[in-house]
Amino acid sequence: xxxxxxxxxxxxxxxxxxxxxxxxxxxxxxxxxxxxxxxxxxxxxxxxxxxxxxxxxxxxxxxxxxxxxxxxxxxxxxxxxxxxxxxxxxxxxxxxxxxxxxxxxxxxx
Amino acid sequence: xxxxxxxxxxxxxxxxxxxxxxxxxxxxxxxxxxxxxxxxxxxxxxxxxxxxxxxxxxxxxxxxxxxxxxxxxxxxxxxxxxxxxxxxxxxxxxxxxxxxxxxxxxxxxxxxxxxxx
Numbered sequence: 001x002x003x004x005x006x007x008x009x010x011x012x013x014x015x016x017x018x019x020x021x022x023x024x025x026x027x028x029x030x031x032x033x034x035x036x037x038x039x040x041x042x043x044x045x046x047x048x049x050x051x052x053x054x055x056x057x058x059x060x061x062x063x064x065x066x067x068x069x070x071x072x073x074x075x076x077x078x079x080x081x082x083x084x085x086x087x088x089x090x091x092x093x094x095x096x097x098x099x100x101x102x103x104x105x106x107x108x109x
Numbered sequence: 110x111x112x113x114x115x116x117x118x119x120x121x122x123x124x125x126x127x128x129x130x131x132x133x134x135x136x137x138x139x140x141x142x143x144x145x146x147x148x149x150x151x152x153x154x155x156x157x158x159x160x161x162x163x164x165x166x167x168x169x170x171x172x173x174x175x176x177x178x179x180x181x182x183x184x185x186x187x188x189x190x191x192x193x194x195x196x197x198x199x200x201x202x203x204x205x206x207x208x209x210x211x212x213x214x215x216x217x218x219x220x221x222x223x224x225x226x
Binding site for chain 1: 115141143151152153154155158202206214215216217218219220
């Protein structure tokens with residue numbers, strides 16, 4: 001089966017940089033995705049890594065190291081609206097995704 | 110990104126009734142859709158994979174006779190919760206997968222909040 005670990009909570013101030021780590025154990029690894037979910041809403045796609053390295057999309061970046069079974073989501077220039085839950089998800093070549101338990105990010109003024 | 114709609118967004122029903130939830134991909138064809146349920150403050154749990162033109166694949170522990178899935182076309186999948194009970198109250202979310210070379214992205218519908226009285 002698959003298992004993922006990510007911190008349950010992270011707190012940071014506006015304008016800061018925060019990194020949310022994700023370690024995983026899986027077979028048939030295809031890629032690592034990141035999703036944002038605000039309270040009461042559905043997840044929205046943020047980023048995807050299939051190969052080692054950094055993917056940058058505006059203020060958000062995601063990193064993957066396949067050899068270490070590790071990835072992270074980097075959020076820069078934090079804004080209050082970034083307060084949400086962030087999920088990493090392992091995509092397998094079986095075509096399914098398994099989600100981590102999520103990290104609740106609280107951005108303070 | 111692609112757009113996925115879900116209907117209804119919220120439903121309240123009596124115990125013992127059946128509820129149908131629709132998931133549509135609006136601007137692309139989805140051969141595969143996924144159904145998740147999410148309890149408050151918890152992660153998304155995959156219930157089943159819905160494949161167009163074939164039977165759904167259910168995850169371990171999910172009753173296929175209780176959660177009926179039909180993927181009748183490339184843009185529509187439905188989940189019917191049969192004989193719903195209060196413990197079925199949850200947030201049900203569908204997603205459609207867009208898998209191309211170098212990318213594997215799921216686009217989620219807005220979710221359906223089911224409350225069974």
